[in-house]
Amino acid sequence: MVPLIDTTVDGHVHTRLCKHAVGEMEEYVEQAVRRGLTTVCFLEHLETDIAYQPPCWLDDDEFAYYFEEGLRLKERYRGVVAVRLGVEMGCNPAAIDAIRHRLKRYPIERIGLSCHFHQHGLSHLNLLSRRPQSLDRLAAIGADAVISTYFATLIKAVASLDCDVLCHLDAVLRHLPGITFNNEHRGQIAQLLDAMQGKDIALEINTSGFDYRGSAFPAPWIISAALERGIRLEAGSDAHHPSEVGRYFDQLPHYLEPLCR
Numbered sequence: 001m002v003p004l005i006d007t008t009v010d011g012h013v014h015t016r017l018c019k020h021a022v023g024e025m026e027e028y029v030e031q032a033v034r035r036g037l038t039t040v041c042f043l044e045h046l047e048t049d050i051a052y053q054p055p056c057w058l059d060d061d062e063f064a065y066y067f068e069e070g071l072r073l074k075e076r077y078r079g080v081v082a083v084r085l086g087v088e089m090g091c092n093p094a095a096i097d098a099i100r101h102r103l104k105r106y107p108i109e110r111i112g113l114s115c116h117f118h119q120h121g122l123s124h125l126n127l128l129s130r131r132p133q134s135l136d137r138l139a140a141i142g143a144d145a146v147i148s149t150y151f152a153t154l155i156k157a158v159a160s161l162d163c164d165v166l167c168h169l170d171a172v173l174r175h176l177p178g179i180t181f182n183n184e185h186r187g188q189i190a191q192l193l194d195a196m197q198g199k200d201i202a203l204e205i206n207t208s209g210f211d212y213r214g215s216a217f218p219a220p221w222i223i224s225a226a227l228e229r230g231i232r233l234e235a236g237s238d239a240h241h242p243s244e245v246g247r248y249f250d251q252l253p254h255y256l257e258p259l260c261r
C-alpha cells in the first residue's frame with residue numbers, strides 16, 4: 001500500500017529572510033540532515049501589493065539572495081539532503097496578473113498557495129497574526145464575513161494561478177478564540193477541494209497546528225474530505241526556527257491513518 005504521506009520530505013520551511021523567522025538557510029538544511037529527511041523545501045513568503053507594516057515577506061533583493069544561497073546549498077548538500085527552493089505565494093485577489101508576472105521572474109521549484117491578508121479599505125489586515133492591530137479589526141468586521149472572503153480568495157487563486165500545494169487551509173483567524181465554520185464556509189471548502197482535485201493540487205498537512213491547537217492544519221474532517229477525492233497529502237512543518245524542521249512528522253502516519261475511510 002502506498003503510504004498516506006511521505007514524512008521524509010518537509011515541504012514548508014522559512015528563514016530569517018521573511019523577518020518573522022530566525023535562522024540562516026543553512027541552519028534549516030543542517031536540521032533536516034539531523035532529522036534524517038531526504039528533502040527540505042524552502043517556501044519563502046512572496047506577497048504582492050499588500051499594504052501592511054512591518055513587511056513579513058521577501059523583497060526583490062532578498063529573493064535574489066535566497067535563490068543564490070539556495071543554489072549553493074543544493075550543491076553543498078548534494079547526496080546528503082535534497083534542497084528545493086519554493087515560494088509560499090500569498091494570493092491578493094486584486095493583483096493576480098502582478099503575481100503571475102513575479103512568479104515568472106524566479107527559478108521557483110514549488111509553489112505553495114496561501115492567503116494571509118484581508119483587504120480593508122486601502123490597507124490589509126493579517127489573518128494569521130496575533131497582533132491586536134489586525135485581530136481586533138478583523139473581529140469588528142465579523143469573523144463569518146472574513147472567513148467567507150478568505151475561502152473565496154483561495155477558490156479564485158486555484159482557478160487562476162498555478163500552484164503545487166495548498167498551505168494550512170483552515171489557519172484563517174487561528175488566534176481568534178471560538179472560530180467555527182458555518183454551512184457557507186463548509187460549502188466553500190468542498191468547492192475548494194473539488195477544484196484542487198481537478199488541478200492535482202496537493203493538500204498540505206501543516207504540523208505547526210500541533211503547537212497552535214494540538215492538531216494539524218487543516219482539521220481532520222477536511223483531511224478526510226480531501227482523501228475521499230484522492231487528493232495527495234504533503235507534509236510541511238512551517239518552521240520559523242531551525243529546530244522546527246520536520247516537527248511532529250513521526251506522529252503523522254498514526255494521526256492520518258484513521259482519517260482514511
Ligand SMILES: [Zn+2]
Nearest residue numbers: 014018020045
Ligand atoms: Zn511566516
Ligand SMILES: [Zn+2]
Nearest residue numbers: 088114167168
Ligand atoms: Zn503561511
